[in-house]
Amino acid sequence: MYPTVYTLWHNPRIVPLLYTPLVVVEKMQGGADLMTPGLQRGPPFPKRATKGAIVAVASLEAPTVPMAVGECTIDVSALGKTQGTKGIAVSTFHWAGDELWSWSSTGKAGSEPPGILEGWDDDNGDEASLAERTAAVDLDDEDGGVTLDATPTQRSEAEKSQGVQGEDAPSNNDFIDVLEDKELTTKEIDEAFKNAFLYGVRYHMDHNKGHPSYGLDFPLSQSNVNNMLVQPFLPTYTPTRTASLQIKKTSWKNLKKFIKYLDKQQIVKCKDRDGNEVVVLDIDFKDRQVESFVPYRLPKKDTPAAASANGKPAAPLSAESSVGQKLKLVSVLRPKEKLAPILGASKADPRGLYTPAELKQLLIAYVEAENLIDPKNKRLIRINPQLADALLASSAADNAALSSGVMPRDSLAERMVAAASPFHAIIRNDADIADAKPKAGAPPKIQITLETRSGNKTVTKVHGLELYYISPQPLADELRKTCAGSTSVDKLQGSSPKAPVMEVMVQGPQKDAIMKALEKRGVHKNWVDIVDKTKGKKK
Structure with missing residues (x-):
């Protein structure tokens, strides 16, 4: 007898539960098997996850909700490590979304998975036999539904130790290793934006409990929704994912349609204003999707991988913020x-x-x-x-x-x-030139460009930040607040796909604000080129 995901949602711990990132679960829901390197939160793994055992699989992002069922093709419990291994760990035969999931004697379609379930986050009783745990299983539930009024529970200690509990959790290197640095699909981008909004709402609820509207001042403009509730909570783990996670790459294409979608989902109430945008009048803080949302680990803001202008990896950024750093530009020569x-x-x-x-x-x-x-x-x-x-x-x-x-x-x-060839090195803080690896050519400059878009709207772009140990995303976050306008981080056109150079864009003529932010990060004005395409001349 094999349990369905419905059975598992009603009856926790009747089979061992394994974990893998959400992107892997989504592939399993397309029929893929779970490979050994994709196993997370171990070793050690459950003792009952031996070869031939039936196991459930949940995502790291929703670790209390089994999403697939399969059979162990190896002894998972005996694994000493997963990184560097090969082969199939679990052969998948059932998942949420397949034909069995959607079947019902009443003709109803399968119900959506809950956001969180009690029982699966408790490791007690893991060694109970399958026969003992299935004795009380009720298989008469025709529509397969589960109650959705469960309140979110605290994460287990095992989960906390894996570094997936909210934004302040320690980094989980194994998790990042599994994520491919590739372009996301439209469906994945849509899901990331919706989850970021839910995360933003939950964040304000948790940090402003004494405020009647949890610190949000309604009505909220489109830019406020984007700046306060979406952008800070996007899972921008890698440069390519960062470049993918732009509102223009969603199926909605713009913030207005995205907010209209949230209104149809009855998560928010909105209305049109001035014909070109909408404002959010209220948020349903008791909505099922809001209450059941489980926060995921946010990327470290100051430690993205840097890339140089020639497409080769640059020196990794320090965990220390670039604000307040001291930079020295050294020009040297190599004799011919x-x-x-x-x-x-x-x-x-x-x-x-x-x-x-x-x-x-x-x-x-x-x-x-x-x-x-x-x-x-x-x-x-x-x-x-x-x-x-x-x-x-x-x-x-x-x-x-x-x-x-x-x-x-x-x-x-x-x-x-x-008669000598120029080389350069950018030295940070107290580093020594002897420890640096000078690069050929003249020192590169950060470029700030002002240009006109959509008729008469001016935007300001800046790129070339990584070589100066400046992370684009935190700079964009700061400029969003300083300039009181929307910002975005995208891949610079023409840069290497393997190590893309990122470009920050700010709405409006903001070269002075950008220069001030760069100076705070140790950049001298002589290291910056400003190109004003709105006037057709270089300054």
Whole structure:
């Protein structure tokens, strides 16, 4: 006898329960099996999850609601680790949403899964036999429904230890490893926005219990709904997911239609205002979806993976906020191969990195060692074959130097610097240049662009933040409050899909506000380019 998900919703713990991220559960609801690397919250795993045992599977986001039933193809209970392993752990044969789930003798469609269930979050009695637990199972429930008036319960200690209890929980590295850094489907984006809204409402309810409307001042404008209840609670775990989670990529395409959808769901009450937008008049804080919502782990705001402009990973951002950091931009030079004879006089590394002043000193050491300083005018250097080959070209000044046999020391030093390739390093706080890995080329600049969109609306964009240890999402969150307007973080067009450079967009002409935010993060104004496309000129 195999239990259905309906049976499991009514009868907790009659089979072992395994966990995996929601994205994996969604694939299982399409008929996929649960692979071993997808197992979470273990080891240790339930002792009854042996080879051939029937088990239930729930998501980390809703850990008290079994969503699939399958058979263990391996001894899951004996696993010592899951990362780096291969193969199927559970062969799925039933899930919420399949034909069995939707069948009913009354002709009714299957009911939606509850948001939370009591009993499955209690590990007591896990070793009870299946026969003992199924003796009282009631199989006469024709419509398969379950009561939805259960109040949310506290998470189990095991769940807390796995780092999935709300926004302040410690990071769960295994969870992030399972999430693919890929573009989300429209359905996944829709679900993320709805869950973010529910999360935002629950957050205000939990943190403003003494306020009649839980700290929300109705009516709420579209931008307030987005800024206060949606954007801070989106699961932006990776750069590509961040780029996917934009309102324009949902099936609603804009905030107005999204709020209208929430109104149809009877979660909010809204009305049109000025023809172009809607305002939220009220939120049903006792709505079933709000009360049963289980918070998920939010991403760390200051520790996203950074990416460089050339598509290669940049240095990971510190857990420390970029606000208040001290930055130093260091420009160095790598001598070209033709300078090797000059560097050899000082036994300097011909492939080393030097400042312009250091290169000039190496040139002086060479001319002194070769006795090339003109005795009558110490500012003149006699040209020998090595200097001519390494530093002189075919310009008029160079030809004149070859003809006269001498050249001013400063002019020769300028040619020494010009004959080296530029490199740069951005040093943070008390880091040393010796610990940095300088990159080829001139130092990149953060670019702020003002442009006109949708006729006469001005937006301000900024990109190139990651190399300066600035996380785009926290900056966007700050600018949203500072500028009292909507912001978004999207992938810069043309950047590498594997390591995308992110671009922050702010509504309105906000270059001064962005500059002030960058200066708080240690960025000097000389490191920023401002392009004003609304006037067709560069500042």
